[in-house]
Amino acid sequence: MKIETVCVHGAKDPNNLTGAVAVPVYQSATYAHPGVGASTGYDYSRVQNPTREALERLVAKLENGREGLAFASGMAAMDAVMGLLNPKDRMVATSDLYGGSVRLFNVLAERNGLAVEYTDTNDRELLRETLAPDTRAVFVETPSNPMMNVTDIRMVREVAGPEVTLIVDNTFLTPCLQRPLELGADIVIHSGTKYLSGHNDTMCGFAVTDNPEFAEKLRFITKTVGTGLSPFDSFLAIRGLKTLHLRIKRAEENAMAAALWLRKHPKVKKVHYPGLPEHPGHLLSKTQSSGFGAMISFEVDAPETAVKVLENVRLILYAESLGGTETLVTYPLVQTHADVPEERRLALGITDRLLRLSLGIENTLDILSDLENALG
Template structure:
């Protein structure tokens, strides 16, 4: 983990109050601001256009990602939507075939309305990716690690292949600026659902778009104001508070995730574990090269049928069945019916999402407690399996 970035997160907004020297930056709830005189607006005039509290968060995110500026939005999907404002009708977007379900829904819906063209491509397939580049896309959309199968693609390589005429966008939500800095790897824009690790406490919905170049930052900032998707001051204040513990949270998240991944990888009732921190993961070496840490998201498939899978989830006491991710609490979800329900069955199968797949957002609880919870749930399922087999053998 990059210690300098962790310190930057801790210091987010500290001593930014120029009036009273408050350690914590003030919360400016005002929706509007007075003009000094007719024709003489101050720095802020209306909070949709600009707000001091939101700017503190934007400046921190830009610094963490190494960008020139950030736009803080009302949700992660509004950040995705904001980037689509850079498209003209007929422009092509290359999107990963295994992208987040909400991203899939947005791009397919825009394409149906004629707002753009979209091609979902396995970006790990060099031949397929290169063929799509020949169609001269306007935007290359990258997710790595991917949601929910934690596939890894080489960001630097893809950005180099795309060239300067393509806007390279990386969704960095599954990691954080402490673990991966896509702008240094060739991306033009980075997006986050700040709902996740940036805030980290499952109590604020938000997003952000961070730009590498001033011109691109000006464009997305203009559009954010135009379509009115900037975040509220209060949400920005809470997110800034959350980001101050990002470094220490990420450290604990990752320690727990690695231990759980190894436990699952050696469990007889588990078929496959998808976690880049495992050496046998296909993207392990690329992840080591471009990431500083392997994150705290993992997925796995079991040997259960659907009824047994549901019972396994019910037996868990410390893993809440819920969508979203990145909070201090551990969550488990069923992508096929939850986070990726917006994808039709064919698209799910193409992405490798099956009904046996479970996704885990590993929290910062005591790892021994989490492992004990998984152990007891598996043991209960094993007892049921043994009982059923005995009944079958006895006729």
Template sequence: MAREIETKCLHLEEEEGCCNNYGSISYPIYQTATYAHEGVGRSTGFDYSRLQNPTREHLEKVVASLENGIDALAFSSGMAAISLLMEIFKPGDHLIADADLYGGSIRLFDHVSSKNGISFSRVDCHKVNVEDYIQENTKAIYIETPTNPMMNVTDIQELSKIARKHDLLLIVDNTFLSPYFQNPLDLGADIVVHSGTKYLGGHNDTLAGFLITNREDISEKFRFLIKTTGAGLAPLDSWLLLRGIKTLGVRMDRAQENAIAIAHWLKKQKAVTKVIYPGLPEHPGYEIMKKQARGFGAMLTFQLESKEFALAILENVRMIKFAESLGGVETLITYPTTQTHADVPKEIREKNGITEATLRLSVGIENIKDLIAELEKVFKETEGELYAREKS
């Protein structure tokens, strides 16, 4: 019988009843670079930790199970995972990439992948006919859903039909929802990307990235590349991810509950001109999210009436931290213009809807009463400051 995802966060079925690790409930950290052999041709199954390490292998099996893939590979960061992913393409290849992506992905595509002879078309995949942008040399479609930071939602299943029709890979960055809320492979994707630093780790204490696939041929390519480039995740970081994943379900449920409450609170604020959260019925991707995901996540973006109001909020927050990243237990507020999307040209940011009055909120698991109280205090202080400036 298939396990529920909360249980899969805690248990690998093939490990049950296994005492290989002296009965240890917490999977051990195998902090070793190399492995001794009893003789020629007699291996323990591990040779050198750049190739594989028991702790990393266990983590990869857990993540593959969560995403219903046949293989998962753990990397030293999310960008390390995407960088290796781009190595399966060659000069002359063309990719269709969603227009609204994490700034680091855009930077990689524009300054590294393009240098290596790979071309890109930026497309609003949630609202155009992607088929119109396919060229003879197109090899893949790369999306986030929801996107970072504008929370655009793309129908994965419909896009997968286009990809299959034209023999293209469909690559989905699933960082914002995590495997707890969404499983792109089940919807027709070929490759799933995660920044494990975010919800999978969940505690803002380590970096990690993942590539997951349900295709043997892609798995073989990734396995060759990870041992060749040496981008695999270290044992201690692998253990931290295993520990974080154990609470993925309860963290995601609580964070989402808080995010919905904050989204409704923000909608009532005079200084807020727009709240972008896919769990609001007025969001254009609301119905698609209900169809392809089990939840709406805990990321939301909102627009303020002015740049000055946005900057003052960042100065006034205390319990909520003004910081990059997302997906941890603490609530973080981010200014995309100078942080996550600082290297994205201004005209592209503005075309995607990112202005100097845009803020992104990664909602954590604090008590919602404390979060709302902090926001009320911050908004009141900000309104007072701006009013005093006008009068002076």
């Protein structure tokens, strides 16, 4: 099945007895046993639930992985994956990352002595220098949040070697445009709150892997701490995923139009979008992704212009998220990246003049005209 068909049919239950076309919400906390020592396959919903299981089947197929796990949020997925590392392990991470990931790594550094070194993971030499003989994992976000830097996943696999666990956050591109497991990653992570559920109404997260040992440990963590996704949110995510391929393509068209339009605006100094030919990751993106996605960041001429845009958008919403049907504008400085230390934020280019746009699926001209009014 091609990926568009998987989006629509991939959650189907092979043992469906009722003919229900939509996967039902199994709103049951516990399951009766047919006999002593016997099980229907379900015992208690913290461990597994049929609706969550259908969603996990679907996301694993989309990422072309053996096993998928659905969590209550992207951060819950990330925390579970970090649970595969041991206290005092070393990890190398992309320097430009979602601020919540940096916060989690800082907490783990304090609590477990996890040593996280940040570097430009797309710079072969820097990456080589940063890797140490006892580095256990490399964590890559590509394109990165919010500077849209692209990392060559195949190159990281080659430089890090087979012993290092390569974890890729694929939130920005989705499996419709990029499948990191096929490029050498061991684990793919998603904030499913974004494109996968897609309607700004559900929090969820995913981890997908081909490695049975990782999958077993992740299942043990979910069973133990109870961070698996609820039945109703699993249902909403399945529903959202049915149209993922359509939404991401439509949003990408809007992103390309907005990037080209912003590039010409006198108050816009720089546009970061891998779809633009001048973007440093443009050619690389073409070799590892089938699209450029629908996220853009751009620098305006002054902090006052940034504030003006945030306060004057009407159709576009000033809100902290991405990947939904609605176009959102975010101010990374005070929202997504507020917890990143100032010195590091500035070195990355996350200034008081940087705005991030997540293009939705509205009419292109309506979006451009809202941007025009807001920029003035």
